Amino acid sequence: MANIDNAANTYLDSLARHRALFDTMEQYQPQVSQLLSACHQTLAAGGKVIWFGNGGSAADAQHLAAEFVVRYKKERGPLASIALTTDTSILTAHSNDYHFDTVFERQVQALCKPQDLVIGLTTSGTSANINLALQAANDIGAYTVALTGREGGTVKDIAKLPIIISNDETARIQEAHMFIGHWLCEALDMLVAE
Numbered sequence: 621m622a623n624i625d626n627a628a629n630t631y632l633d634s635l636a637r638h639r640a641l642f643d644t645m646e647q648y649q650p651q652v653s654q655l656l657s658a659c660h661q662t663l664a665a666g667g668k669v670i671w672f673g674n675g676g677s678a679a680d681a682q683h684l685a686a687e688f689v690v691r692y693k694k695e696r697g698p699l700a701s702i703a704l705t706t707d708t709s710i711l712t713a714h715s716n717d718y719h720f721d722t723v724f725e726r727q728v729q730a731l732c733k734p735q736d737l738v739i740g741l742t743t744s745g746t747s748a749n750i751n752l753a754l755q756a757a758n759d760i761g762a763y764t765v766a767l768t769g770r771e772g773g774t775v776k777d778i779a780k781l782p783i784i785i786s787n788d789e790t791a792r793i794q795e796a797h798m799f800i801g802h803w804l805c806e807a808l809d810m811l812v813a814e
Contacts, residue, residue, distance in 0.1 A: 669699070687805045
């Protein structure tokens with residue numbers, strides 16, 4: 621029964637992280653409100669939301685871009701959003717010809733406009749490819765957000781809006797990022813339906 625005990629412990633750890641996030645929501649309220657406002661303004665002005673991350677965060681970026689474009693809960697028109705983690709030809713060609721550190725930076729330079737919102741997901745806050753892409757977006761004049769963890773890493777000094785989940789466990793940080801992402805989708809559903 622060790623597997624059941626392990627699953628139960630993991631579930632309890634996850635619940636504890638969600639409970640801690642809920643209990644400290646006051647701490648995150650200014651950042652998530654700012655994120656919602658920036659998303660709403662970006663979309664209302666004809667901009668798009670650009671997402672990227674590595675590994676599990678890449679999957680989260682794709683997931684959230686899909687929620688924007690397709691729908692979350694309510695029937696509504698598509699919201700302009702794209703994940704830079706989905707084009708295998710770009711990802712592999714760039715990494716082969718140049719360097720993986722600049723794989724998202726190059727795409728931001730090609731696709732990002734000043735009216736866009738750019739969101740990088742990095743649990744460590746130290747991923748070079750995330751940091752370089754956010755800096756490129758800053759240089760273009762876009763609004764930049766980092767969903768990160770631990771102490772925020774170097775990304776906290778690059779993104780205009782860092783949202784730092786104070787936890788050292790990658791899985792718990794990613795779960796909190798998805799909670800924030802889903803909350804954002806739900807809040808946008810209400811705003812665009814008004």
